[in-house]
Amino acid sequence: MKTMGLKTLATAAIISVTLALGGCGGGGAKTEVRAETTTTGQQLLDLKKAYEAGALTEKEYESEREKILDRE
Numbered sequence: 001m002k003t004m005g006l007k008t009l010a011t012a013a014i015i016s017v018t019l020a021l022g023g024c025g026g027g028g029a030k031t032e033v034r035a036e037t038t039t040t041g042q043q044l045l046d047l048k049k050a051y052e053a054g055a056l057t058e059k060e061y062e063s064e065r066e067k068i069l070d071r072e
Contacts, residue, residue, distance in 0.1 A: 043068050 038046075044065065051061040 040068060040071070 047056075047061065047064055047068065050056050051058070056064070
């Protein structure tokens with residue numbers, strides 16, 4: 001009977017430790033994955049088309065253009 005109580009206690013302890021450590025993931029590190037399927041040139045062409053179609057103001061166009069060029 002004592003052996004069964006010790007096994008139960010040991011199992012409960014292992015489960016408690018596992019659950020407690022499970023919440024310790026990461027340290028606040030920020031990771032970023034960026035996969036681009038278009039080239040910088042294509043992004044600029046698409047942006048210019050949007051500007052010429054009237055979808056963007058000149059200020060918005062210039063701002064987005066700078067963002068694209070700064071990524072390089």
